[in-house]
Amino acid sequence: MLRNFRGKWGKSLAVALAVSGLLVFAGCGNKKAQQKAPAAVAVKTMQVIKRDTPNVHEFTGFVEAQQEAKLTANVSGKITGKYFNGGDRVEAGQVLFTIDQRTYKANLLNAQAGLAAARTEYNRLAADAERYKKLYEQNAVSKQQYDLVMAQRDSAQAQVAAHEAILENAQISMGDTEVRAPFSGRISTSDLSVGNFVAAGQTVLATMSNTNPVRIKFSMSENEYLQLSKAHSDSGAKALEDLKLVLSDGSIYTGAGVVDQVDREIGSGTGALTLKARFSNDDNRLMPGMFARLQANAGTVKNAMLIPQRAVKEMLYKKFVFTVGSDNKVDMKEVTLGARVGKLWLVEAGLNGDETLVVEGVQKVNKGSEVKPAAMTEADLSNESKQ
Structure with missing residues (x-):
């Protein structure tokens, strides 16, 4: 009797475990199915x-800007004049700054004096050359003397040309003491004012x-x-x-x-x-x-x-x-x-x-x-x- 009871109880337990296993498997299957089917995403469409x-x-x-230029001075020196306000409209050729002219004016006067002396010397030697030319044609002076006078005259003429170039350079420097607008336009505000020293080709005075x-x-x-x-x-x-x-x-x-x-x-x-x-x-x-x-x-x-x-x-x-x-x-x-x-x-x-x-x-x-x-x-x- 005890043996029959144990056999029936064992069969019942086996059936119960099998049913539980099926339920667990079915539950897992349902979870996997839920994971494979996510909820639809809400969006707006058109x-x-x-x-x-x-x-x-x-x-x-x-x-x-159509044109733009950074203004620099071509000569060095202190600013002695400023003739605009920042943001002004200026015209081509208008004087914007002046640089101390004293040194450049002295150089100009010295160049003028040097040219005058060179021309005087040339005129003297040119007159000598005319006289020696006539004397040479009359065989009154030697060819060597004649050539020497002609060379002196030509050297004096070269000296005149050299002093003319020195004078022209001095005139340019003198003119560069006035910084002018290269074209018509608007000029920037500038911190530089009278008394500031500017270096030729380096210091930016303003931008136009x-x-x-x-x-x-x-x-x-x-x-x-x-x-x-x-x-x-x-x-x-x-x-x-x-x-x-x-x-x-x-x-x-x-x-x-x-x-x-x-x-x-x-x-x-x-x-x-x-x-x-x-x-x-x-x-x-x-x-x-x-x-x-x-x-x-x-x-x-x-x-x-x-x-x-x-x-x-x-x-x-x-x-x-x-x-x-x-x-x-x-x-x-x-x-x-x-x-x-x-x-x-x-x-x-x-x-x-x-x-x-x-x-x-x-x-x-x-x-x-x-x-x-x-x-x-x-x-x-x-x-x-x-x-």
Whole structure:
């Protein structure tokens, strides 16, 4: 009897352990199933926008003076006069500084005296040469005497030329004691004033710049340059000859600019080409160093595809967007972008135009992710930026 009881109890225990094992296995299976099926990611999406769009390329740049010069004195000495205020507009040839003239005036007087003495000596020897020439023709003096007088006259003539050069140099130095504006323009503020000593060719007295017209220095990619060099606006103007200038406060500068300088090569490190555009500056509103945005109008793109800038993800110098399919699964597509249009990018290639894009939550998804999309509109882009 005891043996039968033990056999039944052993069988019951074995069945219980087997059932427990199945339950544990089933529990583990359910956990694995839950891990393989993560919750859908909440994102905001938008349809690709399609409409006729001005193809306006925008570039950032800085204002440069047409001409700029650092003024230095050609003579050394103390400043004895300063005839402008910092920031003044000065005219070409206007006297800006005077340097102590006493030494240079003495050198000038000495050079004048030396030249006068040399000319007197030359005149005396020239008269002797005339007399000896006649005497030689009459065989009254020897050839040796005649040649000696002629050599003395020629030497005196050379001395006159040498003293003329000394006088000219003294006159130049005397003139250089007045530092004049090399062109018309605006002059910088200067800490140098009367009494300061300046070294010839070393001490910068002030900086001048001619700011009408001015140039805007900016860069663009090789592909943009190739496109814009042959593009025209809807009015027929060449894209690089009808540039608009937007100032840092958002105001549009009156008047169009034209590219008049293109660098000789593409930058090896940046792959960009440097250009300069010329703008008139009659009211002196533009100043060197100012930040500016240039806009080049390349005409209207019919039925253009536009996508939000925040929908674009950059990886390894390539641009990608995440699209959402009818099954709410995410796919990744590489796109080629054109000009900026407000908060949007103009798409040149990579999309068909009927895609739904992930706009908010781009960093949370990958190809194959399941998402829970919430639609947003173009107006929402502006509203969110104000919040």
